Amino acid sequence: MVRTRTRKSGSTGRFGPRYGATIRKRIRAIEKTAKADHRCPRCRKYTLRKESLGIWKCRKCGHAFAGGAWQPITEGGKRSSRITKQLAEQAQES
Numbered sequence: 001m002v003r004t005r006t007r008k009s010g011s012t013g014r015f016g017p018r019y020g021a022t023i024r025k026r027i028r029a030i031e032k033t034a035k036a037d038h039r040c041p042r043c044r045k046y047t048l049r050k051e052s053l054g055i056w057k058c059r060k061c062g063h064a065f066a067g068g069a070w071q072p073i074t075e076g077g078k079r080s081s082r083i084t085k086q087l088a089e090q091a092q093e094s
Helices: 011-015 021-035 075-093
Strands: 048-052 055-058 064-066
Touching (some): 011 021
Antiparallel strands (some): 055 064
């Protein structure tokens, strides 16, 4: 029986000693982020799952959208939506 995880190496235990410790640590961090519970922006439930690379879909409401490769909303996406909201508010005030 092949053990896929160990306490120390987590999800990257499947690689064994291959590829080096630093790369395995990076992969472990990415996989932990991708597999974590994410909140749906529409229904606010923690039922969001990654369908494929950059495609996220809520299991409850069915809302699907394009996001980041490993997390649904990236830092750049947050920044751009904040700027868009500010510009919209400035346009309404003028």
